[in-house]
Amino acid sequence: MSAIATITPPSERQLKNHVSLRQTLANTITMAHRGLLKVRRTPEQLMDVTLQPVIFTLMFALLFGGAIAGNVQSYLPALIPGILVQTVITTSVVTGVQLREDMDKGVFDRFKSMPIARIAPLSGALLADTLRYAIATTITFVTGFFMGYRPAAGFGFVVLAGLLVIVSAWAISWIFAFFGVVARTAGSVQGISFLVLFPLTFFSNAFVPVDTMPDWLQAFVNVNPVSHLVTAVRDLANNGTFGSDGWWALLGAAVIVAVFAPLTVRAYMRKA
Helix, strand or coil, X not given: CCCCCCXXXXXXXXXXXXXXXXXXXXXXXXXXXXXXXXXXXXXXXXXXXXXXXXXXXXHHHHHHHHHHHCCXXXXXXXXXXXXXXXXXXXXXXXXXXXXXXXXXXXXXXXXXXXXXXXXXXXHHHHHHHHHHHXXXXXXXXXXXXXXXXXXXXXXXXXXXXXXXXHXXXXXXXXHHHHHHHHCCCHHHHHHHHHHHHHHHHHCCCCCCCHHHCCHHHHXXXXXXXXXXXXXXXXXXXXXXXXXXXXXXXXXXXXXXXXXXXXXXXXXXXXXC
């Protein structure tokens, strides 16, 4: 008597592994919308991107403007791009922190039981956070404008400078998303992230001229990726040019995504 083959229906996990690209994109947009709804219900989540640019711009301009450039007005063309890069990059930490909080609260366990692409909660969070970067970019430039900053290159190049920072921050958010997946707590994600970011942002050319630093520190500052990004933003906003620093910034963003996106997705898929 011949054996009758038994056909086992695919599991829900197998079905979610084979969703179409169109459905994945749709699920990503839905999850991004979920992230925006969270902001609307708890608007204090935007305090870092709304208040930090204002406070830091006022503080650094009033404290260092006279000492570094002779007066506040002369310091703003150098300061505003530096504040912009610092604010938007530090904002990207939120991606990893909120990702870890959702996983700790069991939200992602609920997503596992839903007929959606497994990658959608991660990709949706990364997409939603681009709005935070856009808000921080806008408020930084607006604050500078009210203080007297007038980008010489004009509005078009200011938009390009803002887009460059947003793209770079989105790339960096993959690093913190990886921390969010592998770390044990949201607090540890935040602690590790700022431990990495603070030396990179302050040991750069964002706030003071490089030639005022010790020689050994200048060597680090000159190869610091943050310094390349700050210089690229200054060149675009103040001079309307895009030089080697801009290409280095884009190359750095591409390398980060190439390295950390697969690592993050692999670590996330093990838990999703």
